[in-house]
Amino acid sequence: MSSPFTPNTEEHRKKMLATIGMDSVEDLFKDIPEKVRNPNLNLPKAMSELDLRAYASELSSRNVSAGEYTSFLGAGSYWHHIPAVVSSIASRGEFMTAYTPYQPEVSQGTLQVAYEFQSMICQLTGMDVANAGMYDGSTSLAEAALMACRVTRRNKVAILNSTSPLYTDVLDTYVQAPGIDLEIVEEGHMTLGDEIACLIVQQPNFFGYLEDMQNLANIAHDAGALLVVSVDPVSLGMFNPPSDYGADIVVAEGQGIGVPMSYGGPYVGIFACRQEFVRQMPGRIVGKTLDTQGKEAYVLTLQAREQHIRREHATSNICTSVALISLMMTVYLACMGKQGMRKVAELCYHKAHYAASLISAIPGFSIVEYGTGIFFREFTVRCPVPPKEVNQSLLEKGIIGGFDVSEYSENGLLLCVTEMNSREDIENLSDALREIGES
Amino acid sequence: MTSPLFSKLEQESRKLLMDRTVEGRIGATLPDLDVPEFDLPPSNLIREDLPLPEVSEGEIVRYFTQISQYNFSIDNNFYPLGSCTMKYNPKLNDLVASMPGFSNIHPLQDDATVQGALQLVWEVQEYLTEITGMAGTCLTPMAGADGELAGMLMARAYHLDRGDDQRKVVLIPDSAHGTNPASAVMAGFTVKTLPSDSEGNTDLDALQESVGDDLAGLMITLPSTLGLFDRNILEVTRIVRESGGIVYGDGANLNALLGRVKMGDLGFDVIHSNLHKTFSTPHGGGGPGAGPVIAGPRLVDYLPSPVICRENIDGRSVFKRSNPGQSIGRMGAFQGNFGVLARAFTYIRSLGGEGIRSISDDAVVNANYILERLKDSFDLPYERVCMHEVVFSARNLKNNCGVSALDVAKRLIDYGVHPPTMYFPLIVEEALMVEPTETESLETLDTFIDIMRTISEEAHSNPELLHDAPHFTPNTRLDEARAARFPDLRWRPSHEDSE
Numbered sequence: 001m002s003s004p005f006t007p008n009t010e011e012h013r014k015k016m017l018a019t020i021g022m023d024s025v026e027d028l029f030k031d032i033p034e035k036v037r038n039p040n041l042n043l044p045k046a047m048s049e050l051d052l053r054a055y056a057s058e059l060s061s062r063n064v065s066a067g068e069y070t071s072f073l074g075a076g077s078y079w080h081h082i083p084a085v086v087s088s089i090a091s092r093g094e095f096m097t098a099y100t101p102y103q104p105e106v107s108q109g110t111l112q113v114a115y116e117f118q119s120m121i122c123q124l125t126g127m128d129v130a131n132a133g134m135y136d137g138s139t140s141l142a143e144a145a146l147m148a149c150r151v152t153r154r155n156k157v158a159i160l161n162s163t164s165p166l167y168t169d170v171l172d173t174y175v176q177a178p179g180i181d182l183e184i185v186e187e188g189h190m191t192l193g194d195e196i197a198c199l200i201v202q203q204p205n206f207f208g209y210l211e212d213m214q215n216l217a218n219i220a221h222d223a224g225a226l227l228v229v230s231v232d233p234v235s236l237g238m239f240n241p242p243s244d245y246g247a248d249i250v251v252a253e254g255q256g257i258g259v260p261m262s263y264g265g266p267y268v269g270i271f272a273c274r275q276e277f278v279r280q281m282p283g284r285i286v287g288k289t290l291d292t293q294g295k296e297a298y299v300l301t302l303q304a305r306e307q308h309i310r311r312e313h314a315t316s317n318i319c320t321s322v323a324l325i326s327l328m329m330t331v332y333l334a335c336m337g338k339q340g341m342r343k344v345a346e347l348c349y350h351k352a353h354y355a356a357s358l359i360s361a362i363p364g365f366s367i368v369e370y371g372t373g374i375f376f377r378e379f380t381v382r383c384p385v386p387p388k389e390v391n392q393s394l395l396e397k398g399i400i401g402g403f404d405v406s407e408y409s410e411n412g413l414l415l416c417v418t419e420m421n422s423r424e425d426i427e428n429l430s431d432a433l434r435e436i437g438e439s
Numbered sequence: 440m441t442s443p444l445f446s447k448l449e450q451e452s453r454k455l456l457m458d459r460t461v462e463g464r465i466g467a468t469l470p471d472l473d474v475p476e477f478d479l480p481p482s483n484l485i486r487e488d489l490p491l492p493e494v495s496e497g498e499i500v501r502y503f504t505q506i507s508q509y510n511f512s513i514d515n516n517f518y519p520l521g522s523c524t525m526k527y528n529p530k531l532n533d534l535v536a537s538m539p540g541f542s543n544i545h546p547l548q549d550d551a552t553v554q555g556a557l558q559l560v561w562e563v564q565e566y567l568t569e570i571t572g573m574a575g576t577c578l579t580p581m582a583g584a585d586g587e588l589a590g591m592l593m594a595r596a597y598h599l600d601r602g603d604d605q606r607k608v609v610l611i612p613d614s615a616h617g618t619n620p621a622s623a624v625m626a627g628f629t630v631k632t633l634p635s636d637s638e639g640n641t642d643l644d645a646l647q648e649s650v651g652d653d654l655a656g657l658m659i660t661l662p663s664t665l666g667l668f669d670r671n672i673l674e675v676t677r678i679v680r681e682s683g684g685i686v687y688g689d690g691a692n693l694n695a696l697l698g699r700v701k702m703g704d705l706g707f708d709v710i711h712s713n714l715h716k717t718f719s720t721p722h723g724g725g726g727p728g729a730g731p732v733i734a735g736p737r738l739v740d741y742l743p744s745p746v747i748c749r750e751n752i753d754g755r756s757v758f759k760r761s762n763p764g765q766s767i768g769r770m771g772a773f774q775g776n777f778g779v780l781a782r783a784f785t786y787i788r789s790l791g792g793e794g795i796r797s798i799s800d801d802a803v804v805n806a807n808y809i810l811e812r813l814k815d816s817f818d819l820p821y822e823r824v825c826m827h828e829v830v831f832s833a834r835n836l837k838n839n840c841g842v843s844a845l846d847v848a849k850r851l852i853d854y855g856v857h858p859p860t861m862y863f864p865l866i867v868e869e870a871l872m873v874e875p876t877e878t879e880s881l882e883t884l885d886t887f888i889d890i891m892r893t894i895s896e897e898a899h900s901n902p903e904l905l906h907d908a909p910h911f912t913p914n915t916r917l918d919e920a921r922a923a924r925f926p927d928l929r930w931r932p933s934h935e936d937s938e
Contacts, residue, residue: 302923350474395549
């Protein structure tokens with residue numbers, strides 16, 4: 001069959017088979033046992049680009065998307081403005097269609113970007129070293145727990161109960177097989193035994209509020225455990241970096257920084273730590289070195305940690321990760337820079353507080369505070385009716401509502417406000433909630 | 440490339456963003472605050488300094504564009520990197536993934552508001568299940584190794600459910616990718632290496648001796664990383680299954696088998712597929728990928744969560760996320776790398792059944808053509824028909840001219856070709872693993888063959904030329920030992936350098 005992706009014609013194939021010394025393509029597959037060879041393949045027929053584009057477009061139009069609707073949904077994935085430069089650079093074939101940079105002489109573009117990425121992650125988080133990226137924030141957190149166990153030679157991890165339940169689920173998947181115990185702890189009632197490898201804290205927490213990190217850091221360190229912080233990188237435009245309160249490992253979901261929501265992926269997991277743990281890190285790390293002429297260049301380094309060298313003794317099985325998404329994040333941080341990151345954070349902060357002030361004035365609705373009660377761009381609202389119903393009514397008014405957290409907080413609705421929500425959007429939300437409260 | 444003017448510009452392009460910073464420059468605009476300003480939190484929570492670049496938009500675009508030129512890529516180069524299936528990545532794939540109705544949807548939206556996305560994901564699930572002849576697919580693993588981990592966690596859960604907690608040993612052939620043993624260990628198993636026989640198949644005697652009550656399973660790549668279809672495969676899966684083990688298939692090399700054989704018919708219990716290899720999604724310089732895990736009847740209930748189900752409600756298809764009965768849990772916070780799945784969906788629908796089948800035919804013809812035309816210049820460790828890739832050895836060049844596989848690989852760069860995979864699989868001395876893929880034309884293959892023959896001649900006539908290669912890249916060979924000994928992993932202000 002001819003397709004635009006396969007240049008060789010029947011004539012070519014004949015000529016090549018003659019060179020190979022075979023009569024037919026079939027002859028090349030004779031190592032496959034005959035009884036299972038050439039099965040039926042029940043797949044749809046090929047589509048032309050025109051038809052397929054129309055079909056895909058039709059599928060995409062069946063979704064309710066942010067932009068078409070206004071959205072107040074966060075809880076781990078965020079709607080932010082992305083400068084046009086980001087997709088323009090990230091869609092360059094030189095970056096997009098290259099492989100992992102195993103051959104550094106022909107991969108300096110990818111490698112230099114990774115070094116920039118690692119640098120900016122260190123600058124943003126205040127940590128000493130960062131790797132070139134993990135799959136997403138949740139797997140980054142799980143790998144941090146495994147690393148803490150290696151570093152401390154302990155076999156139990158504690159996670160604060162205000163961490164994302166989705167992240168806790170992923171952590172649970174990762175720790176069971178190696179026999180690591182997972183303990184969910186509550187602030188105020190916490191005694192960490194001397195078998196705990198790390199205390200994992202999300203900042204701001206899942207419900208939107210800052211935790212008292214200094215206190216939690218002291219609790220962790222007094223027990224000889226590491227402090228693992230799962231931080232919101234956008235919040236770092238204005239809030240203290242985790243290095244300030246003694247974090248040992250910092251992980252984060254980088255999506256809010258230049259990456260579209262894309263129904264959950266691809267995203268980028270940030271992973272940074274103290275210098276002393278660098279050889280226990282999972283994932284790719286890029287370093288600067290010299291070539292044979294003494295010129296500076298970049299290369300994959302500390303590979304003695306990795307699966308292709310150490311096999312069953314590697315620090316992780318990760319191989320392909322998310323280089324292109326790290327590039328998007330790097331370009332975004334370059335565009336936003338020092339001033340833009342601060343401004344995005346402040347826009348989120350003030351708009352979220354404006355929304356909270358309007359909503360808390362609506363009869364039947366109240367703000368529920370967790371942690372320190374100080375919030376960034378998310379906060380939890382107690383609704384007079386089940387949040388599911390609230391969201392349904394909002395949807396009918398062209399608003400994607402918040403995340404239903406009623407499983408954890410009575411009639412709780414987690415709302416998120418970013419620079420994408422105008423004053424009018426916020427006031428429309430407030431008006432809609434008032435109507436729901438009154439009905 | 441050696442003109443002084445060029446090298447000056449090139450040097451400029453290597454300057455990092457922080458070293459380009461000029462206070463006050465901005466690279467983006469944002470709207471003014473349109474709501475009242477609220478009090479900021481106590482100042483001890485607010486950061487004093489935010490050390491990020493200050494550069495203008497045009498500088499940013501030029502910088503990234505310049506350094507992009509230092510990459511080899513599929514769009515610009517023949518890239519026969521064995522085991523990586525570097526095929527052409529159709530552009531329609533990217534267009535579909537970036538449609539606003541796909542890129543601007545939130546992973547936690549109610550299922551009723553994302554029916555189009557769920558249908559797309561469900562379709563990909565169904566196609567992969569059909570192509571591989573298995574029972575069910577979960578698309579959430581985010582790369583091949585993540586799919587391996589999911590599959591091995593499923594094997595673990597299966598054994599535990601049957602009270603077989605003594606089943607701890609996973610057999611892995613000596614030719615396997617490093618991710619296999621690493622994933623098996625993360626899933627709580629111990630690894631035992633299985634030798635290959637002289638023809639590159641699994642050594643059946645060694646296998647028989649290794650299976651016992653402690654056998655958890657086997658992880659095997661098909662075709663093997665030697666580019667060979669294991670002629671013993673039916674025996675291998677039978678022996679493992681009869682001993683109570685699970686057969687895991689690493690689908691990295693699935694590009695050889697599409698429409699020619701289904702892994703399910705060969706006795707595999709669980710496999711993964713790399714969508715960024717077989718299904719043409721771009722590799723991105725090291726991801727993102729997607730590594731769906733695909734299960735046979737014994738393990739389908741253990742798939743990760745969520746999977747997408749189709750229900751018929753009032754004659755209408757309704758799609759929803761659901762958790763398999765014995766699910767091992769979540770592999771990631773959400774539903775996997777949807778943007779990658781949308782690309783694979785577009786690819787499969789572009790080609791249809793007939794087109795999917797022709798992929799493997801052309802991939803295998805191309806590899807055998809290279810094998811045939813280069814076997815006089817480079818040593819062939821296994822003299823038999825190969826599948827989608829061919830592994831040569833440079834051991835004769837090494838012995839006769841002192842030229843290594845590395846030298847050959849680096850010299851190829853001078854001719855504008857990305858090197859093959861080197862020194863892998865580990866069981867072949869001075870290995871050079873060439874995977875042309877189906878998207879390369881006969882003309883390109885002939886050019887490559889000419890280049891390889893030339894290099895082989897150069898190895899005899901002028902070995903120094905190869906030792907010093909590459910000659911025309913921005914950097915010559917790098918000092919990797921220095922990078923590991925004195926790790927320099929991030930930018931620092933220049934005054935700190937002198938400390």
